[in-house]
Amino acid sequence: MSLDHTQRSYAAGVIDCDGSIYVANCGKSQSPHFRVAVYNTRRGLIDWFADKYGGTVGECKRGGRSREYSWTLYGRGASTVLMDILPYLVIKREQALLAIEFISTLSEDGGTTLPADVRDLRARLRNRLRELNRKGAE
DSSP: OOOOHHHHHHHHHHHHHHEEEEEEEETTTTEEEEEEEEEESOHHHHHHHHHHHOOEEEEEEOTTSOEEEEEEEEHHHHHHHHHHHGGGOSTTHHHHHHHHHHHTTOOTTOOOOOOHHHHHHHHHHHHHHHHHHSTTOO
16 A cells, blocks of 8 residues: 655654564564654554554553554554655654665575674664663754
């Protein structure tokens, strides 16, 4: 589905404010996976992202806070979203560029044997992303 300028800029604004671009270790192999996620107490916003981009919708309640909903997209799907909204991102633009570069190193067959230079590149990208996502980082 192709989003127009207004929808892409809206999605970028939401991800800049209520979104996350991060690496998570998944599965038994603890292999790194990029994720783009949005968290909000309004289910309609989360459903909008799922309708426009696909992905997974979740629900949780943390402590005494109100119910929170999440939308998450992984791997190449995350790259597609990030490429779509990249021209409109302000706060998380560098994170998006790092994620797109990391995702570009994924093999088509899902193989786990990577050349040393690719492993090193991934480690540098991941470490930089963690620095950017650290609370209080400017």
